[in-house]
Amino acid sequence: MALPSNSAASPGLVGPERNEIKQSRLLVVEGDDGRVFLEAMLGHLALPHSIQVMSFGGNQELAKYLRTLTLSPRFATVESVGIVRDAETNPAGAFQSARAAISGAGLQSPPSAGARSSGPPAVSVFILPDAATPGMLETLCLRSVAGHPALPCVDALFSCLDGQGVPRPSPRRRRAPTHSSRRAPSRTAKWETPPTEVTGRWTTPASMT
Numbered sequence: 001m002a003l004p005s006n007s008a009a010s011p012g013l014v015g016p017e018r019n020e021i022k023q024s025r026l027l028v029v030e031g032d033d034g035r036v037f038l039e040a041m042l043g044h045l046a047l048p049h050s051i052q053v054m055s056f057g058g059n060q061e062l063a064k065y066l067r068t069l070t071l072s073p074r075f076a077t078v079e080s081v082g083i084v085r086d087a088e089t090n091p092a093g094a095f096q097s098a099r100a101a102i103s104g105a106g107l108q109s110p111p112s113a114g115a116r117s118s119g120p121p122a123v124s125v126f127i128l129p130d131a132a133t134p135g136m137l138e139t140l141c142l143r144s145v146a147g148h149p150a151l152p153c154v155d156a157l158f159s160c161l162d163g164q165g166v167p168r169p170s171p172r173r174r175r176a177p178t179h180s181s182r183r184a185p186s187r188t189a190k191w192e193t194p195p196t197e198v199t200g201r202w203t204t205p206a207s208m209t
Contacts, residue, residue: 020072021052021069021072021074021075021077021078022052023049023050023051023052024077024078024079024080025050025051025052025078025079025080025082026051026052026053026054026078026080026081026082027051027052027053027054027082027083027084028054028055028056028062028065028066028069028081028082028083028084029053029054029055029056029083029084029085030055030056030057030058030059030062030084030085030086031055031057031058032055033137034055034084034137035053035054035055037137037141038053038084039053054069059085059086059088059094059097062083062085062097062098062101063100063101063104063105066101066102066104066105066107067104067105067106069105070105070106070107078121079119079120079121079122080116080119080121080122080123080124081107081121081122081123081124082123082124082125082126083098083102083123083124083125083126084125084126084128085098085125085127085128086127086128086135086136086137087127087128087129087131087133087134087135087136088134088135088136089134090134091113091127091131091132091133091134094127095112095113095125095127095131098125098127099125102123102125107121107123108123109123109125110123110124110125113125113126113127113131114126114131128140129143
């Protein structure tokens with residue numbers, strides 16, 4: 001499935017292109033991997049042209065990104081903003097950090113992850129993988145294929161490589177680590193399996209649209 005045209009934007013894009021508002025409903029997501037994934041999911045759900053996905057970069061950049069975004073002349077046309085970021089090791093801390101960034105941009109922050117502020121614009125935050133447990137986008141992807149007969153084979157392969165002291169494949173090609181892997185996945189890792197193969201199992205939370 002072809003991704004929307006703006007999926008070809010370069011990682012780390014800065015300047016007017018990174019903040020150009022084209023839709024009234026925005027999804028502001030951590031990193032280019034998250035942006036590409038959500039664009040593919042929206043395409044699968046036949047929603048690619050009604051919601052604009054924008055990457056704010058790393059977590060430390062969210063506050064500055066939101067402040068810059070609200071200065072756009074077109075921000076007055078925005079009806080809702082959904083923010084998606086990883087929990088990493090602290091889901092509650094990740095949400096509080098997002099709330100601080102929202103308030104710092106002069107926007108009304110939601111009372112809890114998954115809820116919406118009254119706005120305008122209405123603002124919501126979703127902390128991956130489920131707003132309650134540690135993890136990230138890769139964690140959610142692996143949950144979507146839990147029970148697949150190939151997963152134990154992949155885990156066994158990486159365990160064997162580690163046991164033999166063999167360097168792992170490049171982060172740009174390897175599968176995201178499973179629960180048995182201790183290494184954190186690279187945020188620059190590229191999809192080897194098209195994300196649309198797992199997005200068919202998901203629906204879009206109403207609070208994010």
